[in-house]
Amino acid sequence: MPHHSGHDVFRNADPEASLALVGIPGCGKRSLGFVAATALKRRFITEDHYFREVTGLSRQEYLKQYGSQQFQQRDIEVLKMMLDNHRSGCVIECGLGSLTRPIQEHLRRYRVTNPVVHIIRDMRHIQSLLGLDDQAVKRLSEGDALHRTCSNLEYYNVEDRSNLSAQLDEETQDRRSLSYSFKLKEAKEDFTRFVRFVTGTDVGHSSYDSPFVLLETPPERRPYTYAIFVRSSDLIDNRVRLSELESGGDAIELCIDRWTPEIAMVVSQQVSVLRRNTRTPIILSIDSKSLGVSDSDSTKGRNVYSEIVEHGLRLAVEYLVVDLNQDRTLTIGAIQNRGRTKIIVQRFFEPSSGVTWDDEECLSAYLDAGGLGCQLVRILRVATEREDNAAIAKFTAKVDSLPGDPPPVIAYNIGGIGRTSQVFNSILTPVSHSAIERYSQDELDPQITSRDALQALFQSYVLDPLQFYILGGNVAYSLSPAMYNAAFRHCGMQHTYRIPEKPTLAALDRLGRDPHFGGASIVQPWRVQVFQKLAAKSRHAEAIGAINTIMPLRGRTDGTMFPLPEQARRRHLAGPVLGWYGENTDWVGIMTCINRNLSPRNAVSPLKTTALVIGAGGMARAAIYAILRLGCRRIFVYNRTLSRAESVAHHFNSWAASQVGSTEVVYVLQSLQDDWPSNVPPPCIVASCVPADPDRDEPPANFEMPIQWLGSTTGGVVLEFAYKPLDTPLLRQMRRFRSETGHPWVLVDGLDNVAEQAIAQFEILTGRKAPRRLMTSEALRNYVGGNGPFDEGTIRARLDSVQ
Incomplete structure (x- = not known):
């Protein structure tokens, strides 16, 4: 791999700078370019289309008419024009021209001001996809290696876990089916996160905007965060059960302990695979000792270390650890050209140094590192x-007082x-994990898990055991206690979650003022009543007009309330409750379910997408809000009581006028007998929010869709939020309809949303990453109804889609 010092590669582009994609045929540039353009709301320009626009001929036609020599010359000219004339606000797909020397030289200049992303993919997959012989593969591989010399970022397009056909048949379109395929969904989500990160548009992009939400506050600003050390x-030796890494850490620290030029692509793949399986930030660190590069005076050692640092920056890892003992110019270069990556400058004091935490040299090392302009400093020492x-x-107190x-x-x-100090270190403590089978232990390898650390914090009274509750009507059969208590045990937290003996509003007033009150889930019929009792609420709860989560707001002994960021940091501390904070996670669960199940053909577009919401209660409000957040600007509501539907429409149209620049986004359907409006596409998102209420004489969630409203030939997604019973009249009707018409509707039953909103709620209440698979499996194992309890095969199938 060609060596770059880092000084000739720039990543500090303007957020609006056009993003160029380079790579060989079959790497997925076209698909990923479309994903990037959609995510960034930019124009997508492909080399083929631009060539026709400039020359009036397709590339094949031009080649046939003018011959290969003139075609190649014209192709290079057009590609340069395409890059130069679209320097901002675009996503540009570069074709085969990027394999030529003139274009590569042009791209080297272009990357000074613009992100140029090299898309790579497993060559065996490309060979199979394009039907190439071995000689062609060799030529392409050699050409692709040159893309590293003219790009400043790299993305490994990892294969979806499901290799099944994207063409779903009738058997595979229920989430309970073993063979349900999520093809392209994972790649879309991964690359969306990648391009938002490297362009900086993830800042302020999040759908939450609350100090209580994990995505809003980076791990270094939250108390007691952990990085799983891998x-x-x-990974090379297959000693990691990847799916289990989803919880147990707030980040993944990938420590590079093997390196050759060929391993660069392996590391790229590892970063992509870890991101996909954990959806947490990646910290890249380097084991200088294992690599034999600890001697910074060795030219070979410096070059290897420099290559790894540069590669980490190319991959746009969220954090990169650079050792202060290495070449200082390398550290400065990494900080200057880091892009969006945060640099952790590390100083490691060997026992032979004789330096203790009380020595001035420790504080000097911190000040030295901080003076270079890094984002975090890590100081390690072997305890004797x-x-x-x-x-x-005492040392950290000195730093805090600066x-x-x-x-x-x-x-x-x-x-x-040193394990005691690891328990009490507050920021990104490296931890081990039961999913990693390690046969030998290096002294640098962590010896505690995040569960060990949290248990120790509770046992030493640094954190307090709190009580959580669920309140509302018909909570006796709630799945939340099983999900929460399993998650608390899994994470090492000593909290409890239960149903009060009398789950009334009066009980909430009493329990919610207890100094050990941790929070509560609120279900119907009190989502709106409790809304009126809140001291503060999120902007989402405000927009929806209903809540499903309350959290205690604590204060000082003088009766003054802590500000919200401090409340978030004190989530595991008991104390006087001065008021409640309200949140709504129903919409988060709904949005996740839609995102996960809506096919690429039905991708949400403000101009084309239509949605239908059945009902006008708290869940319907959350569904409308979720669909609006996804970008849909045409939502129809039907409710048996017309006035309630009109009230909900008025509420959201008033909100939309001030928030999304649209005067009317929600429309009311008067009757089930009405035809679908002729000037509007039929819905491809249907959310049934008809309550499942066993106390009524009529069957719960007794609703079927009027056939005239099911005109979407591309199908769509139907979400049924009732789950008592799970197999509702609507789902039975849609299975029949799908079988008769062949229209590809994906059906999502009520258990999906139950788990998803609980996962979002757990993270808000605790500030900890939820064990998604565990909470989902607990919901399925504890569900009793017409379809449950589920067998292990069905549970495994559904868990495969949880991530």
Whole structure:
């Protein structure tokens, strides 16, 4: 792999700078370019289309008419024009021209001001996809390696976990089916996150905007966060059960302990695979000792270390650890050209150094690192006696007392004696995980899990056990206690979640003022009543006009309330409750279910997409809000009581006028006998929010769709939120309709949303990453109804789609 110092590669582009994609045929540039353009709301320009626009001929026609020599010359000219004339606000797909020397030289200049992303993919997949012989594969591989020399970013297009056909048949379109395919969904989500990160549009893009939401606050700004430590050799040797890494850490630290030029692509793949399986930030670190590059005076060592640092920046990892003992110019270069990556400058004091935490040299190392302009500083030391752990508290207190806004410090001892300091380190403590089968242990490898650390914090009274509740009508059969209590145990938290003996509003007033009150789930019929009792609420709860989550707002002994960011940091601390904060996670669950199940053909477009919501209660409000957040601007509502439907439409049209620039986004359907409006496409998103109420004489969720409203030839997604019973009249009707028409409707039953909103709610209430698969499996195992409890095969099939 050609070596770059990092000084000739720039990544600090303007957020609006056009994004160029390069790579060989079959790598997925066209598909990913479309994904990027949609995610960034930009114009998508392909080389083929632009060539025709400029020359009036397709590339094949031009080649046939003018011959290969003139075609190649014209192709290069057009590609340069395409790049130069669209320097901002676009996503540009570069074709085969990027394999030529003139274009590569042009791209080297272009990448100074613009992100140029090299898309790579497993060559065996490309060979199979394009039907290439071995000689052609060799030529393409050699050509593709040159793309690294003219790009400044790299994305490995990892294969979807499901290799099944995207053409779903009738058997595969229920989420309970073993063979349900999510082809292209995962790649779309992965690349969307990647391009938003590298362009900086993820800042402020999130759908939440609350200090209580994990996505809103980076791990270094939250208390007691953990990074699961994975060695690159663990992944190469297949010693990691990837799906289990979804919980147990707030980030993944990928430690590079093997390196050759050929391993660069392996590391690219590892980063993509870890991102897909964990959806957490990646910290890239380097084991200088294993690689034999700890001697910064060695030219070979410096070059290898430099290559790995540059590769980490190319991959746009969220954090990159750079050792202060290495070449200082390398560290400065990484900080200057880091793009959106945060640099953690690390100083490791060997036992032979004789430096203790009390020595001035420790604080000097911190100040030295911080003075370089890094985002975090990590200082490590091998503990030789237990007193070394107590000394860290004094050191971090010194750092905290420094004026201004110094970078956060990660400070702990390594080795067996150092475990106490690892428990009490607050920021991104590296931890081990049961999903990693490691046969030998390096002294740098963590010896505690996040569960160990959290249990120790509760046992040492740093964190307090809290009580959580569910309140509302018909909560006796709620699945939330099983999901929450399993998650608390899994994470090492000593909280409990239960149904009160009398789950009334009066009970809420009493329980919600208890100093050990942690929060509550609120279900019908009190989502709106409790809304009126809140001291503060999220903008989402405000927009929806209903809540499903309340959290305690605590205060000081003088009766003053902590500000919201401080409330978020104190989530695991008991104390006087001065008021409640309201949130709604129903819409998050709904949005997740739609995103996961809506096919690419029905991708949400403000101009084309139509949605239908049945009902006008709290869940219907959450559904309308979720669909609006997805970008749909045409939502129809039907409710038996017309006045309630009109009230909901008025509420959201008033909201939309001030928020999304549309005066009318929600329309009311008067009657089930009405034809679908002729000037509007039929809905491809249907959300049935008819309550399942066993106390009524009529069957629960007793609703079927008028056939005249089911005109979408591309199908769509039907979400049924009732789950008592799971197989509702609507779902039975849609299965019949799908079988008769062949229209590809995907059906999502009520258990999906139950789990998804609970997962979002758990993370808001606790500030911890939810064990998604565990909570979902607990919901399925504890469900009792017409379709449950489920057998293990069905549970496994549904879990495969949880991530």
